[in-house]
Amino acid sequence: MVTDEVLASVFAGTPVDHDTAAHYRGRLERRLLMNRCEDCGAWRHPPRPVCPSCWSPNVRPTAVSGTGTIHLAIFLHQGPPAEGVDYATPYPVVTVELDEAPGLRFTSTLVGAPNDAIRIGRRVRLDWIERAGAPLPVFQLADEAAA
Amino acid sequence: MIGARNPMKDKVAIAGAATTGFTPHNTARSQASLAAEACMKVIRECGLTAGDINGICGSALPAAVLQATLGIPEVTWFANPSIPFGGQVAAAAAAVHAGLADVVLAYHTPYRLPWNTANSLKDPFRRGGPAIPGAGAGPDTVAGGAGYTAWAARYLHEHGARKEHFGLVAINDRSNAALNPAAAMTAPLTMDDYLGARMIRWPLCLLDMDVPVDGADAFIVTTAERARDMALPPVLIQAAVLGMIDRNEEDQTPGLHRHGQHVVVEALRAKSDFWTDGMDVFFPYDGFSFITLSWIENVGLCGPGEAGAFIEANWDKARNRILIDGRIPVNPHGGALSEGGTQGSGHVREAVHQLQGRAGPRQVEGAATALLTPGGFFFNAQGLTLRKG
Numbered sequence: 001m002v003t004d005e006v007l008a009s010v011f012a013g014t015p016v017d018h019d020t021a022a023h024y025r026g027r028l029e030r031r032l033l034m035n036r037c038e039d040c041g042a043w044r045h046p047p048r049p050v051c052p053s054c055w056s057p058n059v060r061p062t063a064v065s066g067t068g069t070i071h072l073a074i075f076l077h078q079g080p081p082a083e084g085v086d087y088a089t090p091y092p093v094v095t096v097e098l099d100e101a102p103g104l105r106f107t108s109t110l111v112g113a114p115n116d117a118i119r120i121g122r123r124v125r126l127d128w129i130e131r132a133g134a135p136l137p138v139f140q141l142a143d144e145a146a147a
Numbered sequence: 148m149i150g151a152r153n154p155m156k157d158k159v160a161i162a163g164a165a166t167t168g169f170t171p172h173n174t175a176r177s178q179a180s181l182a183a184e185a186c187m188k189v190i191r192e193c194g195l196t197a198g199d200i201n202g203i204c205g206s207a208l209p210a211a212v213l214q215a216t217l218g219i220p221e222v223t224w225f226a227n228p229s230i231p232f233g234g235q236v237a238a239a240a241a242a243v244h245a246g247l248a249d250v251v252l253a254y255h256t257p258y259r260l261p262w263n264t265a266n267s268l269k270d271p272f273r274r275g276g277p278a279i280p281g282a283g284a285g286p287d288t289v290a291g292g293a294g295y296t297a298w299a300a301r302y303l304h305e306h307g308a309r310k311e312h313f314g315l316v317a318i319n320d321r322s323n324a325a326l327n328p329a330a331a332m333t334a335p336l337t338m339d340d341y342l343g344a345r346m347i348r349w350p351l352c353l354l355d356m357d358v359p360v361d362g363a364d365a366f367i368v369t370t371a372e373r374a375r376d377m378a379l380p381p382v383l384i385q386a387a388v389l390g391m392i393d394r395n396e397e398d399q400t401p402g403l404h405r406h407g408q409h410v411v412v413e414a415l416r417a418k419s420d421f422w423t424d425g426m427d428v429f430f431p432y433d434g435f436s437f438i439t440l441s442w443i444e445n446v447g448l449c450g451p452g453e454a455g456a457f458i459e460a461n462w463d464k465a466r467n468r469i470l471i472d473g474r475i476p477v478n479p480h481g482g483a484l485s486e487g488g489t490q491g492s493g494h495v496r497e498a499v500h501q502l503q504g505r506a507g508p509r510q511v512e513g514a515a516t517a518l519l520t521p522g523g524f525f526f527n528a529q530g531l532t533l534r535k536g
Binding site for chain 2: 013045046052071072073074075076077078079080082085090091093095103105106107108109120121131136138
């Protein structure tokens with residue numbers, strides 16, 4: 001397991017702290033971890049130190065399948081500097097409602113599809129890319145063949 | 148739990164409001180300079196001196212800096228709540244009502260900084276300002292300004308609304324700003340101009356987003372009783388609400404049907420004596436055009452997804468602006484999209500001037516009540532009801 005010092009430097013600029021460290025350690029192993037309460041079963045993201053539903057401290061970072069449905073979709077014509085992103089083609093950002101629980105969502109970019117195919121309601125699956133020396137969870141359309 | 152208790156109702160007043168006016172470029176002035184100008188102006192207009200002030204409530208510029216700048220001899224209470232400006236009004240009013248202070252100077256200095264305009268980087272004295280929160284995390288997020296863009300996209304998806312509906316909000320603001328000498332943007336705006344504007348984050352373009360400006364607004368908040376002895380007509384704070392729900396992260400909020408605005412509306416209605424059928428002037432927030440449509444729907448003027456049609460049905464063709472029931476203007480000062488991105492202080496200032504009968508060419512005849520809904524959805528939805536004293 002990488003040290004806190006290394007984790008903070010790999011994800012510099014990201015708010016890594018004692019509550020979110022496990023999520024970012026998961027990224028290094030290409031596992032998308034979200035907090036699930038061991039007592040009441042509620043999923044919640046971003047990570048909080050207790051379960052907001054039942055106040056149990058037994059929240060466990062748990063891998064999600066990463067399949068879900070696009071809930072929000074925007075296209076950035078400009079944005080912050082990022083490795084491999086030039087915005088010449090508007091950069092898609094999607095919020096995906098994950099299959100694990102209603103209302104449990106994760107936001108990232110979507111790769112491998114033209115922008116006009118990226119629409120609210122489309123099914124997606126999880127993928128990983130490398131960004132500035134760290135794995136970044138991203139999405140791919142799940143039903144390209146069917147579309 | 149949403150309560151109706153409101154012992155502060157009509158007991159605290161805004162005794163005056165003043166502005167520097169707003170410019171859409173980098174001035175050769177500091178935030179303290181702009182704040183000082185607006186604060187000196189409002190203190191003088193109320194017939195007060197620095198020694199009468201014993202409370203300070205500001206936004207980003209620390210109260211300590213403002214006090215030292217103006218030589219305010221002593222204060223017994225001060226605070227710097229987060230924006231939008233309903234936060235300053237609520238905190239100042241509560242402090243006055245509770246007796247922590249008697250006469251509070253409240254201020255906000257909209258200022259062009261790296262978080263709202265890259266142009267600020269051309270000024271070496273602005274480069275040290277705060278960046279967009281979380282900006283270092285890259286573009287793969289809907290936190291910050293992208294959050295409203297994302298839910299605007301959802302709004303178009305759920306309701307079959309059109310981009311033109313956002314455009315009507317921008318045009319209304321620009322038409323109103325034409326009569327406001329404090330406004331940053333006053334050139335007439337057509338729907339073709341709007342639809343041709345540079346896209347920033349689809350589906351929102353440059354004209355859907357508030358104008359980064361330099362300037363300041365300042366206010367005197369005191370007891371209703373004390374305000375009656377000051378130089379200008381008092382405006383009573385009937386109710387103030389800062390609404391928020393537990394899932395308040397931009398991408399986790401339940402949906403267009405449930406966020407901070409719904410809490411604000413439920414609480415503000417319960418605490419106030421009037422609602423939309425009793426309002427004379429309306430100030431829905433417009434930091435993003437889409438937020439205005441959302442407030443119009445959530446205060447109950449029309450149903451979900453119907454704000455575009457509502458605006459079209461209440462359009463004043465002669466002045467190219469919204470006039471609800473042919474009577475009630477919406478953001479008559481030009482709002483965040485044309486007066487300037489004041490994070491609500493411009494909306495409060497204009498409401499005060501309207502209720503004091505001091506709004507000049509924009510004056511709504513006999514205006515006695517104002518409904519204000521500063522802020523957006525997630526952790527900054529606010530509501531204020533103000534009435535003539």
